[in-house]
Amino acid sequence: MLADGRLIFDPPLAAVRFVLQADPASVQLGLRQAMAVPPLSLLTDAARGDAQIVLAEVLNNVVEHAQDAPMTLASAAAGIRAGPKRAVQITLWLHLVQGQLHCWVEDGGLPMRGGIPEAGVLPDPQDLPEGGFGWHLIRSLCHGLSYRRWKNMNQLIFLIEAG
Amino acid sequence: MLLKSAMNGTTLVIRVAEDRIDAAGAIQFKERMRALLETPSQRVILDLSDVHFLDSSGLGAVVAVMKLLGPERRLELSGLNSTVEKVFRLTRMDTIFTIHPALAEGLRDAG
Numbered sequence: 001m002l003a004d005g006r007l008i009f010d011p012p013l014a015a016v017r018f019v020l021q022a023d024p025a026s027v028q029l030g031l032r033q034a035m036a037v038p039p040l041s042l043l044t045d046a047a048r049g050d051a052q053i054v055l056a057e058v059l060n061n062v063v064e065h066a067q068d069a070p071m072t073l074a075s076a077a078a079g080i081r082a083g084p085k086r087a088v089q090i091t092l093w094l095h096l097v098q099g100q101l102h103c104w105v106e107d108g109g110l111p112m113r114g115g116i117p118e119a120g121v122l123p124d125p126q127d128l129p130e131g132g133f134g135w136h137l138i139r140s141l142c143h144g145l146s147y148r149r150w151k152n153m154n155q156l157i158f159l160i161e162a163g
Numbered sequence: 164m165l166l167k168s169a170m171n172g173t174t175l176v177i178r179v180a181e182d183r184i185d186a187a188g189a190i191q192f193k194e195r196m197r198a199l200l201e202t203p204s205q206r207v208i209l210d211l212s213d214v215h216f217l218d219s220s221g222l223g224a225v226v227a228v229m230k231l232l233g234p235e236r237r238l239e240l241s242g243l244n245s246t247v248e249k250v251f252r253l254t255r256m257d258t259i260f261t262i263h264p265a266l267a268e269g270l271r272d273a274g
Contacts, residue, residue, distance in 0.1 A: 024185070024186040024187035025187050027185075027186065027187070028183070028185055028186075028187040028188075045245065046245065049216075049245060049246030049249060050246075050249075052216055052246065053218070053246065053249065053250060056185065056186075056216070056218040057218060057219055060186050060218060060219070060220065063186065122254060122255065125254070125255045125256050125258050125259050126259075128226050128229065128230060128259065129223070129226065130223035130224075130226050130227050131219065131220075131223045133219040133222060133223070133250075133254045134219045136253070136254065137219060137250065137253055137254065140253050141253075
C-alpha cells in the first residue's frame, strides 16, 4: 500500500469503489452515497467531516478542469458547456487502513493544469474572495498528495487521518 | 434550495432549510438570497443550523451574498456545525463574518 511513505497509484481490491460523472449533481449524489456506507460511515464525526471537505473539493476540481472545454462550476451547475459534450467519468476508491483513509481519484478528463496539483495559496479574506479556497482546504486536511497522468487518465492519491 | 425568511423585530432571519450548500446549489442559493434580501431590515442573520455540509462553492456563495448587502447591513451567521465551522476557519473567512453559536444568541446580541 505504502511505498517509501507514499501511496501507490493502484488501489487494492479491498478498496470500496464509487463511480460518478464529472458534473455537480452527480458529485453531490456520489458524495452522499459514499458518506452513508463504509469506510466513511465508520469514521468519527470529525474525520467524516474532514473527508467530506477534501473529497468534495477534489471532485469539484475534476468537474471544473477535466472537461473537454473549460467549464466553471457556475456553468456546470447551470448545465451549460462551453464546448463539445463528452461525459467524463470519475472513479473514487476508499480504503481505511490503521486509522488512515486512503483515497484514489481517477478521471478521464483533460490533464491537470500545469501537470501538478495547485499549491493552494489562501486568498486574503479582506478581499472578500468568492473562490480559490479549494486546494488550500484539500492540502490543509490531507497528506501524501500525489498526482500522475497515466494512460490518458488523471490519478490523484492522498491520505486523510481518520483515527 | 429552500430558504425560509422571517422578521424578528428589525432583524431579517433567513434559515437555510437544506442539508448542504455546495457546487450543485450555490447559484440557486445566491438567487434566492438576492430576492429575500429586498426586504428592508437593520440586520440579517443567516441561520445555517440545518446545513450539515458546505463546500468552497457554498462558502463563495455566502461571501457573494454578503457583498449583495452593501456597506450598511452586514451578514451575520448562526448555527454552524463543526464541519461548516471548519471550512470558515481554515479559509480564515471566520474573521469576516459575525458568527453566533446559535440563532437565539444572534437575536439577543443586538449588533
